[in-house]
Amino acid sequence: MATLALQVENMNFDKLTDEQILNIANPLMDNLMEGSTERNHQKHTRDFTDRLKAIVTEDNLLEQWKKNKIGEFSKREFLSIIHKSDSIFILWKQWFTNSHEEFLAEICIIKQAGKLLVDHVWIR
Numbered sequence: 001m002a003t004l005a006l007q008v009e010n011m012n013f014d015k016l017t018d019e020q021i022l023n024i025a026n027p028l029m030d031n032l033m034e035g036s037t038e039r040n041h042q043k044h045t046r047d048f049t050d051r052l053k054a055i056v057t058e059d060n061l062l063e064q065w066k067k068n069k070i071g072e073f074s075k076r077e078f079l080s081i082i083h084k085s086d087s088i089f090i091l092w093k094q095w096f097t098n099s100h101e102e103f104l105a106e107i108c109i110i111k112q113a114g115k116l117l118v119d120h121v122w123i124r
Contacts, residue, residue, distance in 0.1 A: 011111060013088045021081050025090040028118055029107055033073040039065060049112055049119045071098030076105055086110065087119070094123060 013021075028047045035044030041058045048056065074095045082089035087110045094105035108120035 011116075012085070014083055014085050016083075016088070018081050021088055021090065022078065024116055025088070025107060025109060028109065028116070029076075029090070029092070029105070032107075032118065032121060036061075036065075037072045047116075047118050048121075049110065049117045052119055052121070069098065070096040070101075070103075072096065079104075 076092040079091040094103040
């Protein structure tokens, strides 16, 4: 585990390929989407930073679920990656089960305490 933490701390987001970034981002996005679909706050926020967990509380997420009219996450299609020295932003085109519209899904991944964590997630 210490080796992985060392690798994460020394990871330079600027030098990662899109494939490497997607290998990091897809499991994080899959988990938070599955957690949302399952109405499981703990799973949904498992890979969030403390800052984001303070925003996406169980009550906050419950309110979001109550207001949901577009259904569950269905498929998504990779669009782009924004490379920063201290973070990466990944953008996907996103679809939902009860809507014919296309949405934009975005996450921001940062290094924190030897882990790669989601510091921002946004669906519009």
